[in-house]
Amino acid sequence: MDIGEVAKLSGLPASTLRFYEQKGLIRSSGRHGLRRQFNEQVLQQLALISLACQVGFSLDDVGQMFQRADGEIDRQLLRDKAAELNGQIRRLTRMRDGLLHAAECQAPSHFECPNFLRILKLAGRRPRAGKNSAPST
């Protein structure tokens, strides 16, 4: 498969695929002339990368988790990352419940509703957490 085909099937632009290859997240199986050739397995890898990015992992995280140089699996790292996700799931749930409450609540401002404030349990205590993301659907 050449890059255009992978782009079509994965929904990612070719530029992104080249960028990922450069970062070592995917590998082409060789070249046909100048052109990279990929085999089908790359589609699974790309789907995994996309999911990982969507849940907030950086591309470097993805590399560490799924393509260690020595081919070994760092099981402890995976457990740690799973634990991070648990924390994140808790935050998301809190936020969701807060939003749903605020949508129903009659208080004139979110900050005047003690319920809202309690649900969000304001006070993050997490300096230097990380960057951002877009939840989407």
Next chain:
Amino acid sequence: MDIGEVAKLSGLPASTLRFYEQKGLIRSSGRHGLRRQFNEQVLQQLALISLACQVGFSLDDVGQMFQRADGEIDRQLLRDKAAELNGQIRRLTRMRDGLLHAAECQAPSHFECPNFLRILKLAGRRPRAGKNSAPST
């Protein structure tokens, strides 16, 4: 309270507080000479902003949700955002379960474990989702 106090109490650098004020996410209650003065309510607002950022909302999202110019609450927007979070919670849960499975699984590579692949239900179907984030604990 001047900005240093808010910085200390919120854990955010003063530069960030100025930046947020400039973006309209928080407001100072006035000035003492040149110096911004804040009242305590700002701490709640900052905690809310931090949580929102941590769950993946952009600063613009936060503005839309919590400080609409007209003082009105867009309840439908809040419900929509809550629904986004539900989608995201599902993805996080999927990813977490995949990671936990991979941490136990004996397959030599994640991609050779049909269980792992099934758990992640590879195939994202979400082009142009968003950027990134760091879940952290």
Next chain:
DNA sequence: TCTTGACCTAAAGTCGACTTGAAGTTGCAG
């Protein structure tokens, strides 16, 4: 053979969310 569209590389640009730097001002402890 010629054309053309899909591919190639390297470098620069973009975007959000801040951070850093330079240069200036000022409240207040001593």
Next chain:
DNA sequence: CTGCAACTTCAAGTCGACTTTAGGTCAAGA
């Protein structure tokens, strides 16, 4: 009254994750 730490502004820089641009290369169909 002085000194200076803590503030001020405005502009430019950084970082991750890409995207865009500029200038080629080349396989294959007409």
